[in-house]
Structures are given as structure tokens and as C-alpha cells.
Amino acid sequence: MDEVTQSQYQARATVIKAMGHPTRLFIVHELEHGEQCVCDLQAKIGVDLSTVSRHLAILRQAGIIASRKAGNQVFYNLQCPCVLNFFECVEKVLETNRMKSLTDLRIK
């Protein structure tokens, strides 16, 4: 893989990797219907507030979400809603996995 291709795939992987964590994926899903502040997200997720803030920073740096300051709180929203399309395919993969483990049992 030449250097250009490598850095191209590195950039692409950074975007995908940002979504490759349960909490961050949950956040993306939560933002489907509009912006939410950090404290609301924290209440729904249930980990330390600083941890939520770090996850949000990763998503923001990847370009998946954007932030807006309002008073002393910060609201996050989806920068590119197309990432919601990932869910459909992921469910398809998981469904295929379930089917396969069933038939694999039958074969044995």
C-alpha cells in the first residue's frame, strides 16, 4: 500500500473508528432527533461526565458531530446525519451472524 493510499485509509478509518465504541455509537443515535447538551447525554449514558466529554471530543474531532455553546452549557448535534445510515447495515450484519450461528449448530 503506497503512502498516499495509506494516509487516505488512515483518514477514513479515523471517522469510522470514532463510531466504533458503544458509548459513542449511542451518542450518535441519541442525536438523531436533534441536539442535546452534555449533561443530558451523561444522564442517559451513566458514566463519568469527563468520560462523556472525552467521547464527544473524539466524535467532534472526527467531524461526526458539531458543538454549539449556549450559556454555560454545550449542545452537540450531528454534523453529517448520513452516519445514521450505518445502523441499517450493522443490523443486517448482526442478523446474518445470528442466522449463521443457528445453521452452524444444525450442521454439527
Add this chain to the structure above:
Amino acid sequence: MDEVTQSQYQARATVIKAMGHPTRLFIVHELEHGEQCVCDLQAKIGVDLSTVSRHLAILRQAGIIASRKAGNQVFYNLQCPCVLNFFECVEKVLETNRMKSLTDLRIK
């Protein structure tokens, strides 16, 4: 986040995380037009063969690719081609990032 939701997002994240690595993303893209054996992929990627094998195992365990043995070689192909749809959105995110860094410069 309750236990059920947690494990649901854990499963989804595993699928996405499998694609969140430059080499593995490259592999997925390579398989767009049909199956390839490990040695061919290794030649294109240029890292150790054992490393390629490990990446393939991660993609297979996630249900993204499937393997077929033919003689002494193993061919891999996309189990769920819908994962190719990710690329379009990822490019959109990267393009938005490029636009944003330009306008951010202008503002400063």
C-alpha cells in the same frame, strides 16, 4: 444506559470497530469486486502475512467477511456488501472537514 441497551450497542460497535482500521478498511474495499486470497491481499498491503491474517480474522469474527478454503489457500469475500455504503458517507464527512478547516482559517 441499561444493560440490554449496553449489550446492543456493544454488538453494533464491534461491527463498526472492525472496519475502523486503515488496513481492514482497505481489505473491505479490495473485496468489493470479488474474493481474494490472503497472499494477494498481503502483496497489496505490504505488512507481515501474520498481521494480515489477524486483520482478516477480526473482520470475519465481526461477520463482515467470510472465508472459503480452496486447496492450500483461503479466499475471503464480503459477507454483507452493504458495508461498502459506509465509504460514501465517510467521504462526505471528510469533505465537510476540509470545508470547515478552510472557513475556520478565513475567520481567523
Add this chain to the structure above:
DNA sequence: AATCTATTTGGCTATTTTGCCAAATAACAA
């Protein structure tokens, strides 16, 4: 100014991931 709330950042530890080498395994060929 002093205080309170919301969020981010520094610093630390535990865990996971990555990639290499060497060894094991599997299938084919001599």
C-alpha cells in the same frame, strides 16, 4: 467578589490493540 453549574483537561492506571517473529498446521508436490 464569591459562588454555583456545566464542561473540559491533566494525570494516572488498567486494558486492549497492533505488529512482528517464530512455530504450528494444512494441503499439495516431488
Add this chain to the structure above:
DNA sequence: TTGTTATTTGGCAAAATAGCCAAATAGATT
């Protein structure tokens, strides 16, 4: 059987990630 090719696995060290607490910052309120 012996050797050769293709692939996987064990084991290790370096690097990256995740999550917590405490401290810092920013904006509102008293």
C-alpha cells in the same frame, strides 16, 4: 516420506484507548 507453499496461532513488546478522580475553565447567579 520429505519438502514446499499458504495460512494461522503463540508469545511478546510497544502503542493506543478507556475511564476515573481531581483540578481548571467558563459562564451564570447572588
